[in-house]
Amino acid sequence: MHIGIMTCGGDCPGLNAAIRAVVLRATSRGVSVLGFEDGFEGLLEDRWIALDRDRTAGILPRGGSILGSSGANPFVDGAATASALEVADRHRLTGLIVIGGNNSMATALAAQDAGIPVVGVPKTIDNDVEGTDTTIGYDTAVATATEAIDRLTTTAESHDRVLIVETMGRDFGWIAVAAGMAGGADLVLPPEEPIRVERVIDLVKAQRQRGKRFSIIVVGEGALFEGEKTQTGRPQVGGGRFQLGGVGSRLAEKLAEQAGAPWRITVSVIGHLQRGGSPSAADRILATRFGIRAADAAMDGPHGNMVAISEGHIVLRPLTEVAGRLKPVNRDLLEAARAVFEQP
Numbered sequence: 001m002h003i004g005i006m007t008c009g010g011d012c013p014g015l016n017a018a019i020r021a022v023v024l025r026a027t028s029r030g031v032s033v034l035g036f037e038d039g040f041e042g043l044l045e046d047r048w049i050a051l052d053r054d055r056t057a058g059i060l061p062r063g064g065s066i067l068g069s070s071g072a073n074p075f076v077d078g079a080a081t082a083s084a085l086e087v088a089d090r091h092r093l094t095g096l097i098v099i100g101g102n103n104s105m106a107t108a109l110a111a112q113d114a115g116i117p118v119v120g121v122p123k124t125i126d127n128d129v130e131g132t133d134t135t136i137g138y139d140t141a142v143a144t145a146t147e148a149i150d151r152l153t154t155t156a157e158s159h160d161r162v163l164i165v166e167t168m169g170r171d172f173g174w175i176a177v178a179a180g181m182a183g184g185a186d187l188v189l190p191p192e193e194p195i196r197v198e199r200v201i202d203l204v205k206a207q208r209q210r211g212k213r214f215s216i217i218v219v220g221e222g223a224l225f226e227g228e229k230t231q232t233g234r235p236q237v238g239g240g241r242f243q244l245g246g247v248g249s250r251l252a253e254k255l256a257e258q259a260g261a262p263w264r265i266t267v268s269v270i271g272h273l274q275r276g277g278s279p280s281a282a283d284r285i286l287a288t289r290f291g292i293r294a295a296d297a298a299m300d301g302p303h304g305n306m307v308a309i310s311e312g313h314i315v316l317r318p319l320t321e322v323a324g325r326l327k328p329v330n331r332d333l334l335e336a337a338r339a340v341f342e343q344p
């Protein structure tokens, strides 16, 4: 028996831990594992490596993906769909494990509909995949962003700065809110709510009047200014998702223009640091549990599902219910955030 595995979309810490778990589980039953390179591109071009215990030894703590990753989707084109099917059939794949985020779960569903038996595994630092309490990579990204806020806070404090920290997370504030809370930020501006510049100015002024001489403001990269409809960023060279980034600098400009106060404003964009590095213990454990369940489903069925975690238990969710659907920050977390952050 053979199963396949691939990593799709943007990388994150914990992918290798998941790959290793799949390989350990499958090989313990004498099942061989083909690792397709660069997501569905590797399936289409029949590029893969044989994964076994030796090939995956030592990869557990490593960031990135030993398989490479891409957001390729062959199932939008009849000829490419036929080629992908032909490769999957030739390798007699009993199951194909697709590790990815929202878009990749939609591609996995398209593969399943085309006749390839798939199992999805949710990963993304953004934590915005519907149907699972958390995704591989999120815990590490929050830890990295928190550490950045901690480091930036000491320098902001020494120099009376207004410090704006821009986090990743696209359309939702999972990273911004969690890292802002863990890092003790004064204010968090998640994409879930429009940014009201005059309220941010009032907040900083109120803090200074109270004698607090520095402010830490965390803004999610996808946040919109009140009255605007377009997020800050630019089209990706060569196509693909709109590249978010720059909202922190725009906020700094607006504060400088409108506050009428001589604040030293500094912007720090954490950027891809949030996606890199060694996975946290929690991400290693989650990736391992997901990998084991995904391997079982790939070998024995049922196919067409995504593994997920719900209230501490590993469960399967039909891809038809979760693919391409987004998960905003839940009310509990937002309410807890409102209780500890200053209100703009």
Ligand code: F6P
Binding pocket: 010, 101, 124, 125, 126, 168, 169, 170, 221, 243, 244, 275
């Ligand atoms: O989806 C994960 C993510 O890191 C987002 O938080 C971010 O907007 C995006 O990917 C960046 O992607 P890229 O590296 O392709 O610009």
